[in-house]
Amino acid sequence: MKIDLSDMIDTPQTDGMRRFRDAGEAVAYLQTLYDSAASFLTERFQSTLLGEVPGARCRAFYPEIRITTTSYAQIDTRLSFGHTTEPGTYSTTVTRPDLFRDYLTQQIDLLIQNHGVDILIGPSQTPMPVHFATQRTPRLTIDQGKALSFALRDVFDVPDLTTTDDDIVNGTSQKNPDGSGHLAPFTAQRIDYSLARLSHYTATDPEHFQNHILFTNYQFYVDEFEAYARTMLASGDSGYTSFVATGNTEITTADGELAAPLKLPQMPAYHLKKPNGSGITLVNIGVGPSNAKTATDHIAVLRPHAWLMVGHCAGLRNSQSLGDYVLAHAYLREDHVLDDDLPVWVPIPALAEIQIALEEAVAEITQLEGYELKRIMRTGTVATIDNRNWELRDHSGPVQRLSQSRAIALDMESATIAANGYRFRVPYGTLLCVSDKPLHGELKLPGMATAFYNTQVQSHLKIGINAMERLSEMPLERIHSRKLRSFNETAFL
Numbered sequence: 001m002k003i004d005l006s007d008m009i010d011t012p013q014t015d016g017m018r019r020f021r022d023a024g025e026a027v028a029y030l031q032t033l034y035d036s037a038a039s040f041l042t043e044r045f046q047s048t049l050l051g052e053v054p055g056a057r058c059r060a061f062y063p064e065i066r067i068t069t070t071s072y073a074q075i076d077t078r079l080s081f082g083h084t085t086e087p088g089t090y091s092t093t094v095t096r097p098d099l100f101r102d103y104l105t106q107q108i109d110l111l112i113q114n115h116g117v118d119i120l121i122g123p124s125q126t127p128m129p130v131h132f133a134t135q136r137t138p139r140l141t142i143d144q145g146k147a148l149s150f151a152l153r154d155v156f157d158v159p160d161l162t163t164t165d166d167d168i169v170n171g172t173s174q175k176n177p178d179g180s181g182h183l184a185p186f187t188a189q190r191i192d193y194s195l196a197r198l199s200h201y202t203a204t205d206p207e208h209f210q211n212h213i214l215f216t217n218y219q220f221y222v223d224e225f226e227a228y229a230r231t232m233l234a235s236g237d238s239g240y241t242s243f244v245a246t247g248n249t250e251i252t253t254a255d256g257e258l259a260a261p262l263k264l265p266q267m268p269a270y271h272l273k274k275p276n277g278s279g280i281t282l283v284n285i286g287v288g289p290s291n292a293k294t295a296t297d298h299i300a301v302l303r304p305h306a307w308l309m310v311g312h313c314a315g316l317r318n319s320q321s322l323g324d325y326v327l328a329h330a331y332l333r334e335d336h337v338l339d340d341d342l343p344v345w346v347p348i349p350a351l352a353e354i355q356i357a358l359e360e361a362v363a364e365i366t367q368l369e370g371y372e373l374k375r376i377m378r379t380g381t382v383a384t385i386d387n388r389n390w391e392l393r394d395h396s397g398p399v400q401r402l403s404q405s406r407a408i409a410l411d412m413e414s415a416t417i418a419a420n421g422y423r424f425r426v427p428y429g430t431l432l433c434v435s436d437k438p439l440h441g442e443l444k445l446p447g448m449a450t451a452f453y454n455t456q457v458q459s460h461l462k463i464g465i466n467a468m469e470r471l472s473e474m475p476l477e478r479i480h481s482r483k484l485r486s487f488n489e490t491a492f493l
Contacts, residue, residue, distance in 0.1 A: 009057050010056035065094060073114040080477075081485070088180075090181040091178070096191070126189065129192070159193065164187070194298035206302060208248065209281050210278065212306055214280060214283070214461075215307060225272070241275065243270070243272055246264060280465060289386050293337045296416070297420065305426075307427075308428070309430045313411040316407055323455065325377040327358055336386050351484075354429035361463045381405050382430055382432065425485065427481060
């Protein structure tokens with residue numbers, strides 16, 4: 001059935017735009033506006049599923065934050081965020097204030113402190129898609145075999161992929177339609193899109209993700225992570241409060257039972273939680289740059305404080321041994337999945353805070369220091385490629401490029417994760433473990449592989465966790481390096 005509701009709009013009533021000088025009150029009003037819009041759309045959609053034909057187009061709007069400054073802020077020059085780059089009006093749409101409460105409170109509070117002006121909160125002009133409004137209502141299910149009697153988009157707003165993009169973080173965006181500048185790196189609809197994808201790919205809800213993300217490319221690390229989590233929960237004084245596995249199964253004691261999922265998702269995630277999201281999340285992204293990009297594209301909207309790659313690599317130097325560590329301080333990018341978003345000529349710098357945390361973690365776990373640490377760890381360029389079996393082709397070209405770049409290790413994920421960290425302004429790092437040496441004829445054989453995994457995975461994971469715990473103790477202003485910020489940045493982190 002075709003219905004024309006173009007001149008009739010059913011929308012929730014709000015108090016409109018309000019001014020705030022208190023960040024907590026501002027976020028509370030954001031929550032009120034969001035809940036009103038999402039509840040309105042959910043209720044109207046539920047009615048249509050029961051056969052009620054809408055008498056008007058159902059439309060609700062995301063809330064927005066807006067600020068106008070007339071002078072340059074006098075700020076602490078060490079701070080890389082929390083202020084606009086020049087006078088003007090800036091705005092951003094907001095979704096899920098419940099999920100981003102701490103983040104929004106901090107960012108708004110910094111704006112008020114640095115600029116000394118009111119923050120305006122009210123409904124935006126961006127419609128909220130019904131798909132995103134209803135995704136927090138698990139009881140709302142739709143029979144795939146039962147079609148609605150009308151086209152969904154005739155009555156409700158649906159996701160608009162023509163405006164759901166990364167133009168802001170890529171530095172290619174124009175101003176908002178109303179002439180205001182961008183206040184945050186992601187729009188509400190872009191965030192909602194990624195939150196839905198995260199649930200799909202990782203089989204855990206976004207609420208469980210912690211601020212410190214470890215990526216790995218082997219299931220062995222997941223087993224060790226669960227064992228470590230149970231040890232921490234048993235200790236009583238670790239600060240960790242629970243462990244969440246795939247399927248949102250959560251335990252708070254060391255002997256808690258985790259329900260085995262019927263099938264693993266594409267990139268299963270596991271969360272060792274602390275208050276305020278200060279714990280650690282481990283994501284098994286599998287092998288390949290495509291998965292690495294997909295995972296980081298979506299996790300980035302959660303604004304994590306850091307992410308690290310802890311996986312296996314091919315050692316490229318004869319002086320390396322199986323089980324040695326590689327601390328990346330540069331990347332050779334031949335993964336190709338980010339070429340359209342971040343040209344290969346853009347340098348991906350090493351971040352001092354991350355490098356120091358990783359090196360200190362290796363020293364603590366291995367009990368080696370200074371010059372002795374060089375026996376088992378090298379710092380250098382990591383090359384990332386998109387062809388796992390590059391050795392089976394004429395590899396004179398690749399080997400020459402590897403030599404010219406001074407690469408010491410080769411994998412399929414690290415440069416992608418680092419480059420997306422750079423693109424999304426998320427501090428990043430890489431610590432790999434040498435699992436084979438193809439250029440020197442040392443390929444993993446069954447017995448050798450078993451011995452390697454038994455001896456190295458546990459210590460490697462502990463190093464990654466140790467580094468993350470060090471980073472979690474740093475002030476946020478210190479870990480978010482100015483290296484990651486461009487000339488004309490958004491005020492929000």
